[in-house]
Amino acid sequence: MVAFGDVAFDMDLRALVEAHRRQKARATAVVHPNDHPHDSDLVELDADGRMLALHRKPHPPELVTRNLVTAGVFVLEPSLVAALPPRKLDLVHDVLAGALARGEAILGYETTEYLKDMGTPSRYRRVCDDWARGRIQGARGPRPTVFLDRDGTINHHVGYVSRPEQLELLPGVGSAIAALNRAGAQVVVVTNQPVVARGACDEAGLRAIHARLEHLLGREGAFVDRLYYCPHHPHRGFAGERPEYKIACACRKPGPGLLLRAMEELRVDRGRSWICGDSPCDAEAGLRAGVRPVLVGPSALAEATRRELPWYPDLLHAVTAWLATMPHPRPAATPEAIAC
Ligand SMILES: [Mg+2]
Ligand SMILES: [Zn+2]
Incomplete structure (x- = not known):
């Protein structure tokens, strides 16, 4: 090694x-x-x-x-x-x-x-800060996690995105996700992508779309830790569809399958985790998985009001609210002490 x-x-x-x-x-x-x-x-x-x-x-x-x-x-x-x-x-x-x-x-x-690479003075200071705040040791145990819907939450909802160039980030999303990254939260995207079942793109095409998503976020200093998608759709009878994906699956939101899979593969502290999305399906998936649902975006306001769910105008506002719920542990040691 x-x-x-x-x-x-x-x-x-x-x-x-x-x-x-x-x-x-x-x-x-x-x-x-x-x-x-x-x-x-x-x-x-x-x-x-x-x-x-x-x-x-x-x-x-x-x-x-x-x-x-x-x-x-x-x-x-x-x-x-x-x-x-x-x-x-x-x-x-x-x-x-x-x-x-x-x-x-x-x-x-x-x-x-x-x-983490600590090969520049600023990166070294960030690692010292992570150490002092217990984020290095804390990464071993269950971690607070923010689950994010994709379309309408991270990127503009333009119907079905079937080609990479159709994906564009919503304003403030890069800053919001970068703030979660810095705070030591896990960021996990959970998205229904029935474009695959419809035959509009295959799973390789979906991977190319998600490569663009990661690329655009990277340009803003942000990253997602994992991305889970459901390629299925339950209803048959459309021209060009892929019958093998036309199933009633457990992973399509509002089912909790994608979140439960993330919880099997990653260490998730459910009690300190949220799911942010622009659809009632996102809220329902969160409730079924034991994760607090938060709706975002103008199109979700009526539903949030009806169901008395928390609502924010966009992801940046939601993330700011989530960060305010996190305790701010006192530094356990100063960077100078570690440097010695
Ligand atoms: Mg959505
Ligand atoms: Zn599915």
Whole structure:
């Protein structure tokens, strides 16, 4: 295992090594989204986590990928290390990129555990602040989580989004999500996407749309920790539909399936978690999963009033209200004390 000296991390290393062995990888790179993807090496993974591409910074403006960057922690097979030439090498640019070019199996290990680059003075101060406020240790246990609907909450609701270029962020969304990221909240998108069942785009097309979503958020210094979608729709009988997706599933909101899956895979502190959406379906899914529902946007005001649910004009207002509910723990130590 190799960890860069300017990375602060607190993770389950046994689980990392087990994943590396299970996938029979020659090398494994821990990957995650960060708030400066434009200034980071970006990776593309297939559905099993195998690395398909490694894009070194600086990136051409036309590159639109998921916000997934190498986090500075790696597992390497001894035989890979033994075969390296005896000269100064860059682990990502020479060793990983070389193995990828030779077609070797590289695993991208996605995690929401605490890993932060502290290689600039401002990033170092943020890590010190996270330590002092207990956010590094706190990332191990159940975390406050804000679930977000997609269409009408994060991006303009323009009917069915079936191509990446149709997705545009609503004003203030980047700032709202960046504030959640800084506060140590998990940000999880839960979205119904019956465009797949309708045959308007396939799941690869949906992944391209979500890569644009992550790219646009990254430009505003914001990221989502996970995104779960339901591709199904219960009603048959439309031209061009995909029958295999036309099922009555448990994941389509107002069902709680997407939230429950997130709770299985991530550590979620339900009592301190909200779901923000612009539809009664979002509120209902939250109620069924035991998460406080909050409606956002002008179109949701009437429903919020009728059902006596909290309502805010947009996501930024909702997030400001959520942040006000969070306790502000006193710093346990000063950054200077840690520096010693
Ligand atoms: Mg919506
Ligand atoms: Zn579904």
